Amino acid sequence: MRDQRLWTWQIAAGGLVLLLLGAHMTVMHLDALVGAFNPAGGRPIDWANVVARGRTVTFFVGYVLLLGAALVHGLIGLRGILLELGPPADLGRALNGLLLVAGAGLFVLGTWAAWASFLLSRGS
């Protein structure tokens, strides 16, 4: 049951990554068309533009969703690759736990960074 559930989550997360990564690429590389996301002018990676985007709820939510989806998609994929090496059952269970903890930790860290950026830009 777990294999089917994980595969379904991985595919769903992959779809979300595709969508959000597409939005990210659009903002980063098609700034001539979507200049509204870069209100300070100049390049999309200029500090002023990054801060301007980071203070909006839409981008904050988008960052957290992208982070979560990328972690789910990537770590389930990594788990599949590692389990194909045929580890003993105990090591496989330990691997599941390790990946779960690593994923949760990275998600908390990334969410905190996005939240701090959101608050920082609000305060500036």
Place this chain on the structure above:
Amino acid sequence: MATTEVVLRIRRFDPSSGGPPRWEDVPVSLAPGMTVLDALRWIKEGPSPTLTWRSSCRMGVCGSCGMFINGRPRLACNTQMADLHSTIVSVAPLPDFPIIRDLVPDLARMFDSHAALAPYLIRGDREEQERPTREYRQTPEEMERYLQFSYCIKCGCCLSACPTYATDPAYSGPMPLAQAQRYNADGRDGGFAARAAVLAGSRGPWRCHYAGECSRVCPKGVDPARAIQLLRRDLVLGALGLRRLRRPAPVVEAPRETRRRPDIPEAPTPSVTRV
């Protein structure tokens, strides 16, 4: 100029000797239409009488003579020596299976996986299945949904070409999964839930990387890679409650008003009658 003599490089293994597998080179004179199986038979009747392999029908139907010929899983009986365009033809047992002797692989894992996925019609009317009185209704369109998967002869070529089957001892492999899809897609079957309970775990199609080698090497033109993708779709939709539920096809009277086309000869009298 066509090659008239080739060397058959055969993987030999005798478990009673205690030694590792070895290669044996045997020169073979090509004859018109000679298959790899013909060459093996010639060798067994001549220079290497102890050479062992598994074969039966000699016409690509029984699936017994799957071998690793020139680095590719093939049926020895429908591989023409001339088509290999090689002066040295290597013949080894199918990879990723234990070797019993010489070219004979132990296919127990394949058949165990196959049996675990219930490759038969699952219905409530057991009596009707065992002693049919009428027919199960099925349209040609319904038959098309599984027909190509039913051409599988269980030769094991797809499994020995599958990179996931080679590394993952729990993975069922292309043939058993394609057969699970074959029965799931059959309108006469009602065993989707029973199979899904097994397929949702590590025996299921989830670790397929879609390398596609199973479909490439299949000697019968079956497309197990497609079956696996269809199986995944159906299982996920089923788990989400989005798969259209259907009852197994009902039993109906056999058509009575059929007439034989005049250009089709009448069937001969059955040589075997039911007791």
